[in-house]
Amino acid sequence: MSNALLISAASAPGGNLLFFVFALAACLCAVAVVAAQTVVRMAFWLVLSLGSTAALFFLADADFVGAAQLLIYVGGTLVLLVFGVMLTASGPYLKISTSPGEIVLGSAVALLFLFVVIASISGVNWPAPAVADAGDLQTTAGNTLRPLGLSFLGTRPDLDLADGDQLSPGYLLPFEIVSVHLLVVLIGAAYLARAKRRATGT
Amino acid sequence: MSLDAYLLVGAVLFVCGVICMATKRNGIGVLMGVELVLNGANINFVAFSKYTQLGLDGQIFSLFVIVLAAAEAAVALAIALNFYNNHLTIDVDRASKLKG
Numbered sequence: 696m697s698n699a700l701l702i703s704a705a706s707a708p709g710g711n712l713l714f715f716v717f718a719l720a721a722c723l724c725a726v727a728v729v730a731a732q733t734v735v736r737m738a739f740w741l742v743l744s745l746g747s748t749a750a751l752f753f754l755a756d757a758d759f760v761g762a763a764q765l766l767i768y769v770g771g772t773l774v775l776l777v778f779g780v781m782l783t784a785s786g787p788y789l790k791i792s793t794s795p796g797e798i799v800l801g802s803a804v805a806l807l808f809l810f811v812v813i814a815s816i817s818g819v820n821w822p823a824p825a826v827a828d829a830g831d832l833q834t835t836a837g838n839t840l841r842p843l844g845l846s847f848l849g850t851r852p853d854l855d856l857a858d859g860d861q862l863s864p865g866y867l868l869p870f871e872i873v874s875v876h877l878l879v880v881l882i883g884a885a886y887l888a889r890a891k892r893r894a895t896g897t
Numbered sequence: 898m899s900l901d902a903y904l905l906v907g908a909v910l911f912v913c914g915v916i917c918m919a920t921k922r923n924g925i926g927v928l929m930g931v932e933l934v935l936n937g938a939n940i941n942f943v944a945f946s947k948y949t950q951l952g953l954d955g956q957i958f959s960l961f962v963i964v965l966a967a968a969e970a971a972v973a974l975a976i977a978l979n980f981y982n983n984h985l986t987i988d989v990d991r992a993s994k995l996k997g
Contacts (some may be wrong), residue, residue: 718906725913725933734923741929744910748936751906757943760956760963764939767963772932772970779925779974783981791922791988801920805912812908821900822949842953843960851953866957873964880968887975 714754721747729805732790734780738773745769759839903944911937924977924987928970935966 724744731737745768752761793801845851849867914933921927939959946955977987984991 714902718902721906722909722913725910728929728933729913729917729920734925737926737929741932744933745936748910748940751903751940752943755903755943755947757946757956757959760939760943760959763960763963767967768932768936772967775967775970775974776925776928776932779928779977782978783925783987793920793922797920801916804919805916808915809908809912812912813905816901816904816908839953839956843956846953846957869961873961877964877968880972884971884975887972888978 710754714751717747717750717754720744721751732792734784735777738777738780741776742769742773745773757839759843900944900948903940903948907937907940907944909937910934910940922988922990924980924989927989928973928977931969931973932966935962938962 721744724740724747727740728737728744731740745764749761749764749769752758752764842851846865847867847870849865851863851865910933914930914935914937917930917933918927919930921930939962942955942959942962944955945951946953946959980992981987
């Protein structure tokens with residue numbers, strides 16, 4: 696319900712206002728992540744930045760990606776990072792400060808790099824969108840759940856229906872590879888984090 | 898909104914992440930820079946998925962990026978815990994030896 700409200704707001708003129716609010720929040724919180732000194736505050740600003748990014752995903756008609764961003768990133772990965780902060784910091788406000796020269800050098804390089812990226816972005820004439828051509832089944836209402844699930848199962852009904860005669864491959868094999876990769880990585884991480892603690896315990 | 902606005906937000910997040918990776922001495926802070934960079938890339942994927950002919954593939958790749966970022970955070974956190982157990986600090990400038 697709230698997704699439908701957001702999507703309809705994205706096509707309305709008020710969607711621009713929402714986009715500016717969340718884009719500004721994402722950018723400012725990202726800058727605050729860089730500027731913060733203690734790692735707990737960095738984690739807080741990172742939560743706000745990633746949440747605003749999820750709102751931007753909702754505004755761009757990617758509702759499932761936005762929900763996955765909120766659930767996995769903000770709810771999972773950042774909690775993992777905060778646990779890492781808890782397990783490695785000797786106090787809640789551990790401060791490992793950078794020298795001022797490095798800060799000045801870093802911000803100068805950042806501004807130059809940002810200028811280069813923006814110049815290269817604005818210099819490209821991006822191809823025009825296919826205006827709701829292949830979108831008979833997909834993102835017209837921002838409801839991407841069914842096309843995403845079907846493409847992970849290996850079929851692409853949106854492309855097949857658009858082109859008529861060809862079968863386009865889905866993403867079943869990459870999905871399986873990523874699943875097994877995640878399982879292996881999590882087992883490896885658990886082993887890696889466990890073995891040393893046993894060694895220091897003895 | 899236009900494509901350039903989304904790309905601008907993605908560029909700002911990317912640059913912030915790179916600078917965060919380069920200047921932070923806390924190992925967890927470096928990890929947060931990596932997360933910012935991956936999010937900037939994700940914004941680009943989703944924006945191209947909406948505003949160009951990329952279609953649904955951009956959203957699928959952003960989902961892959963999210964899952965791989967979770968895996969990367971888990972492994973990097975395990976490495977950071979090992980490093981903390983060996984050196985009793987998380988300062989990456991102390992990591993001058995491979996075997997503590």
